[in-house]
Amino acid sequence: MKAIVVEDIVKKYRVGKAEVSALEGISFSVDHGEIFGIIGPDGAGKTSLFRILTTVLLADSGFASVDGFDVVKDYKKIRNQVGYMPGRFSLYPDLTVQENLEFFAAIFNTTIKENYDLVKEIYSQIEPFKNRRAGQLSGGMKQKLALSCALIHKPSVLFLDEPTTGVDAVSRKEFWEMLHRLKVQGITILVSTAYMDEATLCDRVGLIQKGVLLSVNTPKRVISEFKDALWAIRAKEMYPLMEAIKADPSVLSCYPFGQYHHVTFHNKAESKAQLERIIKNGNYTDVEIFPIQANIEDCFMALMKE
Amino acid sequence: MRTLKFLLRKELLQIFRDPAIFRILFIMPMVQLLILPLAADYEIKNINLGVVDHDHSTYSRKMIDKITSSGYFRLRDYSATYTQALHAIEQDKTDLILEIPSQFERNLVKESESDLLISVNAINGVKAGLGAAYLQGIIHDYNQEIRMEWIQNLRFNPLPIIDVTSTNWYNPNMNYRVFMVPGILVMLVTMIGSSFASNNIVREKEMGTIEQINVSPIKKTQFIIGKLVPFWILAITVLTLGLILARLVYGIIPLGHYSTIYFFASIYLVAILGLGLLLSTYAQTQQQSMLVSFFVTMIFNLLSGLYTPIESMPQWAQVITWFNPVSYFIQVMRMVMLKGSSLADIEHHILAMLGFAIFFNGWAILNYRKRSG
Known part of the structure; x- marks a missing residue:
């Protein structure tokens, strides 16, 4: 019971x-x-x-x-x-x-x-x-x-x-x-x-x-059910960066997470290339990009978006 | 039983812990009891009189003297014409005009008949009615005196006269305080009973504490009794203080037994508290319950026979008073205080009150929901 x-x-x-x-x-x-x-x-x-x-x-x-x-x-x-x-x-x-x-x-x-x-x-x-x-x-x-x-x-x-x-x-x-x-x-x-x-x-x-x-x-x-490739990105200009990422059609989601933005793309394979392209188009300093493991919040954000 | 004991203990702890509530509960009604009876005086004194004397005769002067020496009237205006006198009324200088026509004395002596005019400012109906009646009474007396002067040497009165002497039973000196104080006390106890109890439950709703109570195995009846008893005790205490005050300050000692008053009051309070609880089961916020209980007690008090006799109300209002618990208690109070009525005399009132108690509390218990839909 x-x-x-x-x-x-x-x-x-x-x-x-x-x-x-x-x-x-x-x-x-x-x-x-x-x-x-x-x-x-x-x-x-x-x-x-x-x-x-x-x-x-x-x-x-x-x-x-x-x-x-x-x-x-x-x-x-x-x-x-x-x-x-x-x-x-x-x-x-x-x-x-x-x-x-x-x-x-x-x-x-x-x-x-x-x-x-x-x-x-x-x-x-x-x-x-x-x-x-x-x-x-x-x-x-x-x-x-x-x-x-x-x-x-x-x-x-x-x-x-x-x-x-x-x-x-x-x-x-x-x-x-x-x-x-x-x-x-x-x-x-x-x-x-x-x-x-x-x-x-x-x-x-x-x-x-x-x-x-x-x-x-x-x-x-x-x-473990989180299937997308998740990238963390940081720059000195956090807010314009997020605006730029969100505006890009290739981006699936972008959420601010502490010091980083967590970004996923429609096309998993080209994630890094897409991110670098967005950065090139803007004027950002101290940029840092690396792939990360999803945490539970990422998963919920993704679930809620569905 | 144990649960009930703890419910009561908690309630009393909360009441005694709030010094403001405590002060409001006891000091406020006492102050009201000291002030209200002095203000609610029906005896009209110091009526401002305006006189228009066209006659200027001995008779007219004598009559004016008699009126002003009665103590009820103050001669405030003495005008030459009626228009001037009316002007004084318009300026609120006077309440009444007595116009004495020229030839007043001559007509009275020659034709044994003369006219007088009384004009009353009827904005304040009570004052106008009583003032005119007093004045007529005095003039009537004066009329008798004149007759006596003329016919005193006759052995038999040629005109049959009915002489009325009255006695005031139960309140020989017509002391309005004996009549008002018990009524006002009832009004105060009612206000405390109904609004205080209803606010208390609504407060639990507002604080969310009722949510915890609802999830517990407490029974509805236990909860309601737990709320009833503390306020019943408080209201009885206020009643006791009020009766002591009535005795010490106004010298009101009931002819009947205090026990009769308490017996009736204990049933009455169950009914009134039940009404308060009923209101609280409908109200969601303290403002709502305050306003509604204010509305209800206002109607109850005005239709209770405290200020105006029930018998002189229109028929429909009299019907409403049958369903007004306050009017029963005021009647009982006056009966016990002034007539010395015993339990047997107020049997009908007790039965009615039991009915109210069962009705209000039953409804409250039925309507109190531990769960919502």
Whole structure:
């Protein structure tokens, strides 16, 4: 039995008279003890999917189950054993850290003591501030508290909706380390993010765009499926260079990536020659060109373009 | 049960942690209770009188003396012509004109009959109506006095006269405060109960905390009771403070039992809080819930019989008051405070209130959805 099964879920919202489609027939499944990443830009339908799986939103059609329970019929059972961390910080800002945790333990009919082992590692980091009000915590600490609250009733499946949005790089790294330790304890984790670099930290990822699931695979397979020849190029005049490359008809794609532009061409074999031709036509200094291995972001960019 | 205990604890912690809310909750109604009853005084004094005396006789002067010495009127204008007197009304110097025709005394003596003209500025209807009535009353008295002077040597009165003496039951001195303060207290408790409770749930919606609650196994009823009880306690506390204030400041001591008031208030508050919760299940933002509860309590208060007697409202408005919980509580308050009514006397009110409580709360629970479509 799979931990999460999603079959052909469709969800539309009514905005005035127009109908906006949030999810257009999504299907995938998640194994027990797996970290499954839903990667996609803002507005792709990630949150709608999470709300359907956590039984607070009804889908228009399709079937979904969590831990073998139907999200429509057995919603009560699901609510007892999943942890949900909404994208927006939604603990009580006027209650202290400890009061928040106690409260969420109580509404799930448990106590902090009972499941302290599970949250110990995370909670111990914010325990020195346990008498501080949750609203006054820093972003990273809020995130840790929210995760503690989502974990306090020992859920079998954990839903994390964009847990690292707006959190600094160090806290993000820490957060993912925590998720990996939770995975070891057998908790299934469905996590969504808009940061593509986080995709490599998942066991499997699903790329979602405009309510459509583009590909479901392990991060390695996603990368290995990238077939184009990818070139990195750099010059002192980065912006005019990009303009020139994008304007060239032989170019398939060009994205700025840190210090380099990543470029692919319609005709793989002549890539280098094409690039050199573009540079000759312009006035660029300190030009550097070399072929590179695609990373996961390149793959998603390519997938989204298709 | 344990879950409920924690829900209540959390709610109370939140309320007591916000000092501003706490102050608003207790100080504001107290200040209102101290100010409003003084302002809501129906007794009209200091009516500005303008006199046009064409007669300049003993009788006319005597009558004017009698009017001004009554305490209700102030002689502000003494004009030669009616046009001038009207001008004074236009300038808002006077509220009333009393015109005494020439030959007033002569006609009265010779023909036993004379006319007077009273013109009233009716912009303020209450003042105009009461002013004219007072003036007529005084003139009537004066008329009697003159008759007595003429016919005092007769043994029997040739004209039969009905002499009316009235007693004011339940409020012998016609003290309007005894009448207004309990009503205003009801209004304040209602405002706190309905708008405060509805805002609270909507706040959870706005903060997104309700999302976490919805994903938890908490039952709808538990959640709603968890919201009801803390505000019920708060409103009862405000009521208690108000009753203490009424006793200490206005010297209002109920003829009936405090327990009767509390018994009714506890059912009443369940109904009013239920209404607040119902509003909150529809509102998405605190502005929406504020405006709607403002609208509802405004109608409830104005149609409650607090300011104007229900019996003098048009029939359709009277029908609305049957569905207005506030009017029931105001009636009960006045009955217990002034008449000393007991539980048996307000049986009908209690049943109606139970109906309101079940209706509003039932609707609120039905309409509160943990999941959306």
